[in-house]
Each structure stands twice: as structure tokens, then as C-alpha cells.
Amino acid sequence: MTDPNPNPRQPRAVALISGGLDSMLAARVISDQGVHVEGLNFFTGFCVEGHTHAIRNRDRKRAKRNNALWVAEQLGIKLHIIDVIEEYKEVVINPKHGYGANMNPCLDCKSFMVGKAREWMTAHDFDFIITGEVVGQRPMSQRRSTFPVVQRESGAGDLLLRPLCAKRQPPTLPERCGWVDREALFDFSGRSRKPQMALATTLGIEEYAQPAGGCCFLTDSAYSRKLRDLWQSRGNKRYELDDIMLLKVGRHIRPKPNFKLIVARDAGETHYLQGYRSRFNHLTMTSHSGPLTLLEGEVTADDVELAARIAARYGQGRDAGSVEFDAVVGGLSRVLAVQPFEPENVLPEWVL
């Protein structure tokens, strides 16, 4: 194929930047070849790190940063963070290629993100796309057999270059046109992280985020269980951003099919859940120190009492004869005194 750019200018690549090492290396090696690189990072609503930092007490002591932004700054490239929450729902709800070990639709997700990068590339007059994928690294989305699927379903075709394993793939258009030097690319494969770490050392990259993945709640079994429960309880697979945010927060306990409790696990979560009080029936412990509890679903008076007896287990009054709550149901507040459940009364199957 001939060079589609008859009046050569500096080639321009858009890089998918997750904040991990692989995408950092991919962007760096292409940038080092004289290509102008800008990064894209997609916010699906299921991202892990920033939210747990912001919510939980125990995470507040750790350094807070968005790893994708940090990587972009280290590389000296621009980063565009794109809200894909609405469009991403179809990927989660109806993945053409199904789910992985949990609710992770990794192959559909990769095709979706590369497809969005292709749209961005076209709109901004860039020439090709790069990712940090390594063949054989992930069981679902990074296999020899699925690489062509992502190219085809994203519409990127051979404008998609994977610099870390390019030598194991047919030459892409950026290589054939000489925009990048294929010989200076890599042939990494498999799950070992050693080649990437060695390359990082060679490039003088001493600090990077977790070596691979771990950035998506959909790969987490506990989170996935809660998402399945949400859909089952509603009878459909729809969700809003607040739904999936709340699945990251608190203990989720469903003692009856029609409602569940979301019990804050610490002061940070109580503070966060307070922002949702106006939209949920809720229980605030008044006689003892204890967490805020939201009630999701339609509840009867008996349900509220049941919820209060469960919630009482998680406050300082768990061994007291009576615990009082300010119970707000249907916008009306009342004092509710209950005897806390014994531990064995909170059935394991209730805890999501």
C-alpha cells in the first residue's frame, strides 16, 4: 500500500493510556521514533483506583493521583480523558464475546476502546493508533486469535500498532509506510513481565504503576457478584452511574428480594453515602457511634425494622440491648429502637 500521506509531516499517533507500564512503554518507544504522540484514557465508571482513594479512610493516607495523567506527564505528552459512561453500557450489558471470569467483557471492551480511538484519530487528523497490548498476556483480549478481532471490530484494521509485540504480527500500515521503524519494535509475548521491566530499565523508567491491569472493577469477583445481584433484583440489566458507584462502597446485604442495605464500612464511606441520603430511605444510628445505612428498594415497616437490626450489628451498640436510629422512610423521619441481631442471625447468603 502506498503512503496515504503524500505530503509528509511528522506522523501522529494516538495512544491508549491506561496508566500501567505497558501502555507507557508503547507510547514511549513510538515517541522516541520521532512520532508525535497524544494519549487517550477512557472513563467507563468501573475504574478502580481513584474512587477507592476518594472514599475510604484507609486509602486516604496513600498518594492520590490518576495514573494515566501521571504517565502522560512523565512522557511529556498530552492526555485526553474521555467520558464513555453512556456508550459503554452496551459493552457491559450485551458483550458480543461474553464475559471473562467475572463480569469483565474484555474483548468487547478492547474493540470498543480502539474503535473510540479510531474515531478520535479521524476527527483530529492523526495517523494511527498504538496500544500496550502483548500477545498472550491476557486470556481473553490479548491472544493471537483475538488480535485480528479487535482490529476488525474496532474498524482500525492495520492502523492499529502494538509496539511491544509488533514483530510477532504482520507489518501494519505505519510500519510499511516507514512512519515507524519495525526493527526498533519488540516481540514480547506471554504473561511474564520481565521483558517490560527490562525495557523500562533500559529507557530509564524507574517508577510506574502496578505492572499489569487491575484497573477495572468488572474483573473483581465481589464487585461482579453485586452487579449481578443488582440486575437480578431489578429484572433487567440497566444501570446508571450512581448504581455502579454505590457497588464500590460499603457492605451490601440483601436479606429479602425487595431491598438491600448498603452499610458504610468507615467514616469515609459514611461521608460519601451522606451525599445519597436524599435519594434513599436510610438509617442513621443515634444512640451509639455507627455507620450510615442506605436502603435500596421498596420497604415495609417490617423491612425497616429488619434492616435496623442488621445495621445495629455494625455499630458500637452491637452488644447493647437496644440501639436507636433516626429512620428516614419516604422522606419522613422517626425514631426506631431495635435489638441488634446476633452475628449468626445475619445469614451468610444475605451478604453480597
Place this chain on the structure above:
Amino acid sequence: MSRQVLDARHLLCPLPVIRTQDRVKALQPGDILEVRCTDPGALSDIPAWCRINGHAVLQADEQAEEVVVMLQVGPS
């Protein structure tokens, strides 16, 4: 030169950064934007976004559980 305030309170990162990014697109070089957030991560993330995109950070601090970042839009 205009001066605007963006309320990004009760949003978790990266949403405050995304809202900042979207608002800045509609501003002119030299305009000033004050962003108010409750996510402590915004204190590092919004300034980082500004640095890599060529905008000046005039102020970034935490006041009474709110993060306030004031930026000046850089040349386009």
C-alpha cells in the same frame, strides 16, 4: 478575559478532570477557571492535567474539605 467557577463537588476522579477539560474547551486563552471539588485526588490530578495541556495553575489547595484549583487557560 472571563472568570468562571466550575462546581465539581461530589464527583469522583476523573470526573472533575473531565468536567474541567470540557469547560476549558469553551474558554479563550487567558480566561480563568476556578474548579471546586470534594475528591482529594483532584488536588494532584487537575494541576497535572493543566501542566500537560499547557494551562497555568494559579492556585491549588484544600479549604475546609474542598479542593480549589484556579487555572488560567493557556494558548491554544
